[in-house]
Amino acid sequence: MPPSCYDPDSPDEREVPLPSAPLVNLSENVVLQPPLTRRGTGPGMIMFLPPEGSFDRRKDTAKLLDPEPVQKWAEEGFAVVGATIKGDGPGWTIEQVLREGLEALLSIKELDLKTKFAVNVYDPQILSDVNQAISKDARLSCLIAFGSPPNTNSVPLFIHSPTSLPLTNTSPSITVHKYATDSPLFVLPQSADYNPGFASLAHSRTLVFVRKTLGAPIFDIEAIWDEHTYFEFEVRSVAKTMGTMVAEPYVNHIPTVS
DSSP states (O other): OOOSSOOTTSGGGSOOOOOOOOOEEEETTEEEEOOOSSSOOBOEEEEEEOOTTSSOBOOOOSOOSSOOHHHHHHHTTOEEEEEEOOTTOSSOOHHHHHHHHHHHHHTSTTBOOOSOEEEEEOOGGGHHHHHHHGGGOTTEEEEEEESSOOSOOSSOEEEEEETTSOOOOOOTTEEEEEESSSOGGGGOTTBTTOOHHHHHHHHHHHHHHHHHHHOOOOOOHHHHHHHHHIIIIIIOOHHHHHTTSOSSOOOOOGGGTO
16 A cells, blocks of 8 residues: 555655666776666767866856766766867877777767767867767767857768858758857856757757767667656655666756746
8 A cells, every 4th residue: 555644654655766877088188977767778978068267267156957068968878978178288199089989989888889079169169070980980970069050960960050141051950949149158067158948958959960970779668667656656655766877867847947
């Protein structure tokens, strides 16, 4: 019988550990995060983030539910290499990130797709350089970016662009989504230009694109939802219900885009 009221001392209310995997430092400016899902395996993504000091940080110190990109994509089931490139600063170059990062992904047991990888560029300042570099390895199968699309591309390109930026490349292999904002950094929670509604929309669109391009990760959403509702409405366990979700779960309220 389900409980008639909440009992924090009930065996069903013991905390359920969420998926965890240690963050690995590959270089001064590069980390590797294995997937943060119960499956524990997934495809690979190499990500370029803007370095500290290259953008205005959000002044509001209130905690946001949206995690930073490396964690966010790991929670979607990806093994993520995250890098920041700062001019002549220490650490790996763009070429090294792509080459050594790929090898690092291939070396971990959590990677379950070894022939295709996604590249995600959050730093518009290096988009052109990354776009040129990925053409050297056919395993780098698609490019997602925030900013103005480069003039040429060698792989399917998925662009999130402010309406103020021009569109010069009209190749059929490019998909462009425009957002009513002035900054391509609207997707970063730590940025002063962060827009949670646009960020959520861009993430959802990107996830569909990457799954279509790589063919992974694919989850049985119906089974996941059935388990979630079973613990919530039949077992009526807060702890077990929370254990079916990510560290900072939230609901997108579609009518108000909030």
